[in-house]
Amino acid sequence: MSIFSGRDKEKTQNPSLNQSNIRYIILIFLLAIVIRGLYLIDSSDNPTFHVPVVDSRTYDQIAREIVDKGNLTRDLFWQPPFYPLFLSLIYLFSKGSILSIKVFQMILGGLTCVLVYSLGRKIFNKRIGLLAGIIAALYLPLIFFEGELLATGWAAFWSVVLVLGFLSTAEKPGFVNCFLLGFSGALSIITRPVFLPFFIACCIWLIIQASRRKTLKRLLPKAILITAGFLAVSLPVGLLGYYTTGKIRILPFSGGINFYIGNNPDYKKTIALRPGHGWEKFIGLPQKYGINSIYEKEKFYRDQAISYAVNEPVNFTKGLLYKTAQFFSSREIPRNINIYSLRKWSKLLRIGVWKAKRFGFPFGILLSLAVVGTVYWWRKIPGPLWLLMVLYPASIILIFVASRYRMPIVPSMCIMASGGCAALCQIVKKQEWAKIVTLSAVFLLVVVASSAFGPFHEEQLNYDAELYYFLGVALEERGQTDRAKEAYREAIRLKPDYADVYYNLGVIIAEEGGLEEAMKYYRRAIEIDPDYSTAHYNLGTLFQSQGKLDEAIWHYYQTLRVQPYDAYAHNNLGNALRRQGKLAEAIRHYRLALQFKPDYDLAHNNLGYALFRQGDLDMASGHFQKALDLKPFWPPALIGLARILATHPDRDKRDPEKAVFLATKAAELTKYKESRVLNILAMAYAATGQFPQAESTAKKALELSLAAQNSGLAAEIRKRLELYKKGETE
Numbered sequence: 001m002s003i004f005s006g007r008d009k010e011k012t013q014n015p016s017l018n019q020s021n022i023r024y025i026i027l028i029f030l031l032a033i034v035i036r037g038l039y040l041i042d043s044s045d046n047p048t049f050h051v052p053v054v055d056s057r058t059y060d061q062i063a064r065e066i067v068d069k070g071n072l073t074r075d076l077f078w079q080p081p082f083y084p085l086f087l088s089l090i091y092l093f094s095k096g097s098i099l100s101i102k103v104f105q106m107i108l109g110g111l112t113c114v115l116v117y118s119l120g121r122k123i124f125n126k127r128i129g130l131l132a133g134i135i136a137a138l139y140l141p142l143i144f145f146e147g148e149l150l151a152t153g154w155a156a157f158w159s160v161v162l163v164l165g166f167l168s169t170a171e172k173p174g175f176v177n178c179f180l181l182g183f184s185g186a187l188s189i190i191t192r193p194v195f196l197p198f199f200i201a202c203c204i205w206l207i208i209q210a211s212r213r214k215t216l217k218r219l220l221p222k223a224i225l226i227t228a229g230f231l232a233v234s235l236p237v238g239l240l241g242y243y244t245t246g247k248i249r250i251l252p253f254s255g256g257i258n259f260y261i262g263n264n265p266d267y268k269k270t271i272a273l274r275p276g277h278g279w280e281k282f283i284g285l286p287q288k289y290g291i292n293s294i295y296e297k298e299k300f301y302r303d304q305a306i307s308y309a310v311n312e313p314v315n316f317t318k319g320l321l322y323k324t325a326q327f328f329s330s331r332e333i334p335r336n337i338n339i340y341s342l343r344k345w346s347k348l349l350r351i352g353v354w355k356a357k358r359f360g361f362p363f364g365i366l367l368s369l370a371v372v373g374t375v376y377w378w379r380k381i382p383g384p385l386w387l388l389m390v391l392y393p394a395s396i397i398l399i400f401v402a403s404r405y406r407m408p409i410v411p412s413m414c415i416m417a418s419g420g421c422a423a424l425c426q427i428v429k430k431q432e433w434a435k436i437v438t439l440s441a442v443f444l445l446v447v448v449a450s451s452a453f454g455p456f457h458e459e460q461l462n463y464d465a466e467l468y469y470f471l472g473v474a475l476e477e478r479g480q481t482d483r484a485k486e487a488y489r490e491a492i493r494l495k496p497d498y499a500d501v502y503y504n505l506g507v508i509i510a511e512e513g514g515l516e517e518a519m520k521y522y523r524r525a526i527e528i529d530p531d532y533s534t535a536h537y538n539l540g541t542l543f544q545s546q547g548k549l550d551e552a553i554w555h556y557y558q559t560l561r562v563q564p565y566d567a568y569a570h571n572n573l574g575n576a577l578r579r580q581g582k583l584a585e586a587i588r589h590y591r592l593a594l595q596f597k598p599d600y601d602l603a604h605n606n607l608g609y610a611l612f613r614q615g616d617l618d619m620a621s622g623h624f625q626k627a628l629d630l631k632p633f634w635p636p637a638l639i640g641l642a643r644i645l646a647t648h649p650d651r652d653k654r655d656p657e658k659a660v661f662l663a664t665k666a667a668e669l670t671k672y673k674e675s676r677v678l679n680i681l682a683m684a685y686a687a688t689g690q691f692p693q694a695e696s697t698a699k700k701a702l703e704l705s706l707a708a709q710n711s712g713l714a715a716e717i718r719k720r721l722e723l724y725k726k727g728e729t730e
Contacts, residue, residue: 032137036106053470054336056149063087083151132418140352158188182229194395256298262400276500330364335402338463368446373419465495533562567597601630638666646687656687675704
């Protein structure tokens with residue numbers, strides 16, 4: 001007999017847990033834990049198992065910064081803050097164990113499966129709930145993401161918690177239910193902000209339900225309790241946001257750029273944008289307009305996306321349709337990690353996740369059965385579940401789609417797919433041929449439709465090579481440069497024209513002192529991508545360090561051709577031009593550097609020296625002071641300002657005592673071992689009339705300059721030393 005046949009007597013019994021419910025919960029939880037445990041063992045040979053990459057690496061770094069150093073920085077709010085805070089808590093008790101995170105998340109996955117059973121039982125019956133829980137327990141894409149250092153498992157958990165919470169609150173709006181609903185709602189939003197429209201809509205649903213039951217008068221205290229639960233999470237997080245970013249906030253400041261990624265004239269390219277040079281160019285776009293603040297950047301991207309939607313509604317709509325096709329594709333759409341590339345390290349993944357041409361398993365089957373269940377049982381589906389199935393996909397589609405972002409809808413789809421199986425069994429048993437034909441047609445239509453589009457651009461990238469590139473980046477950050485180089489070379493083997501890898505190898509080898517070899521790697525990156533601005537920049541710095549100014553200047557200009565708002569390139573170009581005596585050009589580039597990065601202390605200092613050489617002492621003084629405001633007690637700026645205060649042609653603008661103070665501080669910081677610093681200190685002493693001190697200090701400066709074979713400075717010091725002996729300054 002079918003497990004779906006017969007009347008479910010539980011509907012007429014006390015809804016409290018009975019023995020069969022407990023058995024089902026234990027069965028589902030154990031099944032989920034066993035499968036997830038087997039997957040962890042099965043996938044442990046994956047080279048990224050203990051070395052998080054891309055987004056996982058970012059979360060890991062933020063959490064370790066909190067635990068190891070106690071540092072709470074604004075990076076915590078680059079992405080939603082819940083997950084790095086969760087990681088830091090587990091790291092605190094597990095001494096930084098990545099395996100402990102994966103085990104915890106597998107247990108969380110087991111709880112999600114139990115909640116799927118509970119929700120399926122609540123909406124339909126125990127048998128449908130049981131099958132739904134089993135489907136969730138065996139669904140390999142969800143298991144895969146639960147095994148990564150990503151918030152996906154938590155988002156899936158919250159999706160079921162919220163639907164259950166709203167249903168329970170509507171039925172029994174007690175103190176605990178209301179408070180926990182607000183509490184979990186806030187947690188879901190700081191885990192995945194796209195839950196916000198769903199949460200608001202469900203709150204409105206609660207009001208409508210109270211109105212229908214004529215209990216609106218009793219709604220206010222419940223609303224206060226829900227709000228209290230929400231504030232219990234959001235207020236501390238908001239204050240944490242204020243502490244780290246300067247503004248009270250619970251949402252990440254990556255929201256603007258994420259919205260723009262999926263909504264711009266080149267959305268197909270930006271959605272598929274890869275970490276590396278292309279991404280760095282993309283996120284540097286606001287600097288072109290002199291925008292540097294994180295909040296201004298967030299607003300810039302958001303405004304750009306809204307402008308695109310308003311001014312190009314047809315193309316915007318095409319983009320939404322494109323992303324809709326991606327969301328409901330039977331295949332797993334990759335983001336930075338491709339689940340299909342990792343199948344080689346897991347037998348379970350090879351069995352449970354695969355694609356045949358455009359058809360992808362298991363999502364293609366799950367979606368088709370879920371649609372069948374929705375069509376058949378639509379009258380029984382409660383409001384919160386409808387709202388989740390409509391608003392969550394819509395929120396993701398509005399931004400951009402990836403496999404891991406649609407995972408939170410999977411638990412609900414498991415319930416509806418189980419309902420679809422129940423519907424098919426029921427109509428087959430009753431031999432309702434018209435319904436059999438109709439639902440079979442629906443099933444086949446969804447299978448075909450979900451596999452009809454693509455492959456999308458994101459699916460055609462070389463993720464095998466990318467995996468080793470990401471691994472190399474992570475190993476390099478850990479200081480394991482030999483292993484990083486091995487990973488990079490494997491990436492090149494898989495993709496010989498991988499410009500980012502050649503660039504990173506160049507960086508490592510340059511740091512090891514192999515400058516000529518590093519230059520070869522940078523040149524190779526440029527051969528592959530002539531617009532590789534950072535490779536041009538690094539070549540420029542290497543040529544500049546060798547005194548080859550013409551070559552350095554050419555590469556800086558190439559950097560600025562691609563990235564005209566690169567403040568660092570403008571500054572270095574200014575330095576090279578200044579060394580060639582082209583002061584006017586140098587000053588122009590220093591000013592451009594400050595236009596794009598107003599708080600660039602080095603550019604302020606360099607501009608100060610260029611203006612000093614040009615004779616504009618007042619402007620030079622202002623830039624030296626600005627450099628010191630940004631970087632107090634910085635020797636180059638200290639002596640730059642000290643020299644002006646000691647020797648300004650306008651005696652009213654001199655301040656010899658302050659010049660002595662500044663130069664003395666610079667000498668102390670350089671341990672009286674820098675000839676240029678001591679030369680300025682001697683000039684400051686002379687300006688105050690302290691000629692004996694000026695003479696002794698100048699002698700020490702002369703000794704150091706001769707030892708350093710700096711003949712030009714030595715000649716200048718000798719000339720001044722003779723004046724000091726006579727009690728003169730100029």
